[in-house]
Amino acid sequence: MIKVAIVDDNTFLQKAIQDKLIFFNEIEIKFKANHGQDLLDKLDKNHNIDLILMDIEMPKMNGIEATEIVKSKYPQIKIIMLTVFDNDENIFKSIKAGADGYLLKEVNPEELHNAILETLKGGAIMTPSIALKTLKLFRNPELFEDIPNQEEYNLTTREIEVLEQLSKGLKYNSIAENLFLSVGTIRKHVENIYNKLQVHNKLEAIQKAKSNKII
Amino acid sequence: MIKVAIVDDNTFLQKAIQDKLIFFNEIEIKFKANHGQDLLDKLDKNHNIDLILMDIEMPKMNGIEATEIVKSKYPQIKIIMLTVFDNDENIFKSIKAGADGYLLKEVNPEELHNAILETLKGGAIMTPSIALKTLKLFRNPELFEDIPNQEEYNLTTREIEVLEQLSKGLKYNSIAENLFLSVGTIRKHVENIYNKLQVHNKLEAIQKAKSNKII
DNA sequence: GTTAAAATACGCAATTTAGCGTATTTTTTT
């Protein structure tokens, strides 16, 4: 059985999606959520879900934010965006957030079913209009460049230096040797870095630093 | 009538593609070419063509160069790449060259037919495995730069799955929960991964996996 | 020149990772 969750703020559309899948016996709709926060709450209780069909425009927490969080906590869960809009921004953000596919709500039952199967097999699906936009984005690499929310974390020079060494996979005592410092100092720097970046381990720190172009 | 040209250096494959389309009456195979230069010559005589099904690996002039030239001379002609390989480099280069779609040769007749129609309607199509690679390239723009020696490490599916979770910054017990396994099992997988990749910690493993496009 | 920020350093405790061995069960291949 394929365990699926539907996230949409419109109850009628929730139902419409469910109806499209009703005749495929191997698909089981485990639950429906009304918005991103609702989804997170429900996953917290039971994350035994294979795939999520996610709307984008929703109150409380939209589908893109929700995708980002779900993917960071449960990377094995596949997410297909299901939306009425196909504007570039949403597509781009969804992909960045980690969506595994992108369909328009007008998709027919067979296509939706097929999309679910292909996604679980490890592929990705997009409606042709979305695929086209994806290709266009590809041919315009400058669109990649502007990452808007370049937050300010006020890392010091030394902290950045330590972070750079961390990102090479070095352990504290190697970094200490490299910078002619004590291991205790490195530890303290790391601690301060974690506080500033609001993370709790090397990898998260490196990822956050990279996505904010600190290193 | 939809006027189609087939470009492939292998006569048997040319025929195989033609056969897939034989029962769709609105599709007319106007001509077949054996390589890029042959195609250009034939287009020079008659460019009244709607769409080209293009192989990549070919003598004289490969499909990517041919695509670039055709698109610059006859931008209205749609081009779908049809290839046996789905390596990142070919996909990327084809897109840059202006291809409107990318299919694997194993595509079945209905899908191929549908792809042609969708492409002529102004959309784009990709097989799910290609679409996935496209998404991954999107999320890792640094992968655009060239691909070095892709070594073989023989990681199993499960090991890759664990590695992917590791790469999100999850700790062993979260991974265990996500995959419904014991922490001991995760530890063992990680150990085996490290042995195969010849590394000694998370970060090195992730870096090696990424640079070899395992994840 | 005083103040604030940054860099340095240690100690303690708890958690997480890593390395090695062993063993059973399940799946795949031959």
Next chain:
DNA sequence: AAAAAAATACGCTAAATTGCGTATTTTAAC
């Protein structure tokens, strides 16, 4: 049907990381 590979799981031990508190020295800012 037998053999090989993959997936599962646990125990022991050591090493490394993380979190928190405290404190001194150096550098930069006012």
